Amino acid sequence: NAGVTQTPKFRVLKTGQSMTLLCAQDMNHEYMYWYRQDPGMGLRLIHYSVGEGTTAKGEVPDGYNVSRLKKQNFLLGLESAAPSQTSVYFCASSTPGRGNTEAFFGQGTRLTVV
Amino acid sequence: AQSVTQLDSHVSVSEGTPVLLRCNYSSSYSPSLFWYVQHPNKGLQLLLKYTSAATLVKGINGFEAEFKKSETSFHLTKPSAHMSDAAEYFCVVSPMNTGFQKLVFGTGTRLLVSP
Numbered sequence: 001n002a003g004v005t006q007t008p009k010f011r012v013l014k015t016g017q018s019m020t021l022l023c024a025q026d027m028n029h030e031y032m033y034w035y036r037q038d039p040g041m042g043l044r045l046i047h048y049s050v051g052e053g054t055t056a057k058g059e060v061p062d063g064y065n066v067s068r069l070k071k072q073n074f075l076l077g078l079e080s081a082a083p084s085q086t087s088v089y090f091c092a093s094s095t096p097g098r099g100n101t102e103a104f105f106g107q108g109t110r111l112t113v114v
Numbered sequence: 115a116q117s118v119t120q121l122d123s124h125v126s127v128s129e130g131t132p133v134l135l136r137c138n139y140s141s142s143y144s145p146s147l148f149w150y151v152q153h154p155n156k157g158l159q160l161l162l163k164y165t166s167a168a169t170l171v172k173g174i175n176g177f178e179a180e181f182k183k184s185e186t187s188f189h190l191t192k193p194s195a196h197m198s199d200a201a202e203y204f205c206v207v208s209p210m211n212t213g214f215q216k217l218v219f220g221t222g223t224r225l226l227v228s229p
Contacts, residue, residue, distance in 0.1 A: 004157070033217075040123070042204060042219035043158075090157065102148075103217060105157040 002026050006091050006106035013081040013113045021076040021109050023091030031094045032074035033058075033103070034066060036087040043090060049074055050096075081113045116141045116207045120220035128228050133177075133192040135223045137205035140186060147188045148206040148217075149179055158204065164188060175199070200227045 007022045023032065030051050035043040045058030049068040063085060065077045074093075078085060088110050094103040121136040139145060149161040162173025169181045175198075179190045188205060205220040 035219075040221055042118075042221045043217075044219070045217070092158075102160050102163065105150075105159075107157040108155075 004091055004093055004104050004106040006089075006109050008109060009107065010110050011112070013078075013111065015081060015083060015113060017081050018077070018079050019081065019111075020078075021089055021091075021111075023074045023076070023093075023106060025072055025074075025091075025093040025104070027093060027104065028071070029093035029104070030071075030096050032068065033092045033094075034064070034074065034076045035090045035092065036060065037090060037108070038087050046076065046089075081111075083113045085111065086113045087111060116143075116145065116209055116216075116218045118205050118207050118218055118220035120203075120205050120223050122223050123221070124224045124226065126226040126228065127195045129197055130194050133190070133195045133199065133225065135190040135203050135205075135225065137188045137190065137220060138186055139188060139205070139207045141207055141209055143209040146208045147179075147181060148208070149173065149177070149188075149190050150204045150206060151201050152204065152222075153201045161190070161203075195225075195227050197227050197229070200225055 004025045033048045034046040037043050044060045047066040049055045052071040055066045067075045088108045090108050091106045092103040094101050117140045119138045147164040150158040151161050152158045162171045164171045164181045172178045177192045202222045202224050204222050207218050
């Protein structure tokens, strides 16, 4: 039972490079999310999706783009990486609910931008 | 708007002693409240959740939390700490009447357990 799988687990980028983080879930969840985790700040929502083909901005969307072409996948793109995007990125998924359903998290992607 | 304050960034206990991790919340709507745990280099795992049923919620690994509306608190406790409890703990709030699972995270409390 894989749950939520993130690829890659680690990456080092140079400033200005681009990359895509892949999130895959096998639980048939409607909702998917991308968060970033920075020391002393908890997790902050970057973008989210409430279904295939739909995406929306979260709390800190600048510098990121997302796509949800398939229900099971949610991609996070950095078009031109900046040192401020050095962080640990978490993908999560959940079923629809009135704020009371559990979100399942991947193991994270540690990204360093130099 | 929702917010969460975790009152301690670090808590140190000895193995076998009680654990108390404090969380206060603010929410415009009736909230759902969660505690998640993150072990080093791992993803987040749900410990327990409050969704307006019983105010005392029992979770995994012997943890429990009590929802106190009058104090806007949702503190996490465990009677006896184990070395494997050393991790970071996040208190999370979500408004209950939204169709979207909008989670707001606290800044985390790192639990250190000494032998």
